[in-house]
Amino acid sequence: MTHFAARVLWVREESPTVKTLAFRWDVDVLPGQFVMVWTPGIGEIPMSLSSLGETKTITVKDFGPPSAAIVSTKPGQNLYIRGPYGNHFTVVDGDKLVIGAGSGMASLAPLVDSRTYGIISAREKSEVILTGIFDQKRVLVTTDDGSMGLKGNTIEGLKVFDRDVEMIYVCGPEKMLYAVYNFLRDREVKAEFSLERSMKCGVGICDSCSIDGFQLCRDGPVFPIKTLEKMKEFGVSKLTYSGRRVQI
Numbered sequence: 001m002t003h004f005a006a007r008v009l010w011v012r013e014e015s016p017t018v019k020t021l022a023f024r025w026d027v028d029v030l031p032g033q034f035v036m037v038w039t040p041g042i043g044e045i046p047m048s049l050s051s052l053g054e055t056k057t058i059t060v061k062d063f064g065p066p067s068a069a070i071v072s073t074k075p076g077q078n079l080y081i082r083g084p085y086g087n088h089f090t091v092v093d094g095d096k097l098v099i100g101a102g103s104g105m106a107s108l109a110p111l112v113d114s115r116t117y118g119i120i121s122a123r124e125k126s127e128v129i130l131t132g133i134f135d136q137k138r139v140l141v142t143t144d145d146g147s148m149g150l151k152g153n154t155i156e157g158l159k160v161f162d163r164d165v166e167m168i169y170v171c172g173p174e175k176m177l178y179a180v181y182n183f184l185r186d187r188e189v190k191a192e193f194s195l196e197r198s199m200k201c202g203v204g205i206c207d208s209c210s211i212d213g214f215q216l217c218r219d220g221p222v223f224p225i226k227t228l229e230k231m232k233e234f235g236v237s238k239l240t241y242s243g244r245r246v247q248i
């Protein structure tokens with residue numbers, strides 16, 4: 001599979017562990033789709049794009065060797081990208097709500113416009129990212145330690161959110177996704193969740209990304225709330241990169 005060598009134009013620090021890298025790539029990408037980013041000699045990981053214009057961006061958290069290598073890429077150096085892969089969020093007119101925790105907020109960023117509300121959650125203030133892309137009257141921050149915004153997790157934010165919206169989009173760690181799913185499941189709302197699993201090929205060959213018969217790279221990574229009801233592994237267990245099943 002051929003990779004596109006994308007020269008990094010600029011790098012912006014979003015938090016002590018998260019950076020945004022910008023590059024030019026003349027390919028249409030839809031919100032929620034992902035690309036595989038390869039670092040020669042280290043590895044390849046899936047990443048959603050955090051902006052989709054002529055200049056595109058990825059927003060990366062340093063959580064292991066491949067992502068650490070990407071985070072340390074400097075302007076003028078190359079990112080090696082293939083894709084885009086997977087399905088995408090359903091874009092709606094009207095008011096909508098994005099719910100992002102940690103670096104999960106990055107894949108939701110292309111959905112933010114003047115009619116978007118946001119709930120952004122993190123463990124503490126230094127990990128809160130991308131609040132600046134919202135109309136500030138429309139964004140609510142929650143932190144576990146109360147160092148910024150409302151003290152508590154995403155659900156505490158949802159409890160005080162009292163607007164009707166056309167669609168809710170959710171991305172973040174699976175524990176948070178599962179909690180939001182349980183909060184919303186009996187309510188009359190439309191919601192889409194972006195899931196994360198280990199991905200090797202990105203194109204439906206290796207099955208490393210499977211969850212209850214669905215392949216995240218082809219059937220996802222975005223799933224409507226009704227489909228999550230069919231997934232017994234959702235919120236419970238997943239395969240590691242080496243194929244070991246672990247509890248979530």
Ligand code: FES
Binds near residue numbers: 199
């Ligand atoms: S990543 Fe290989 S089948 Fe999905």
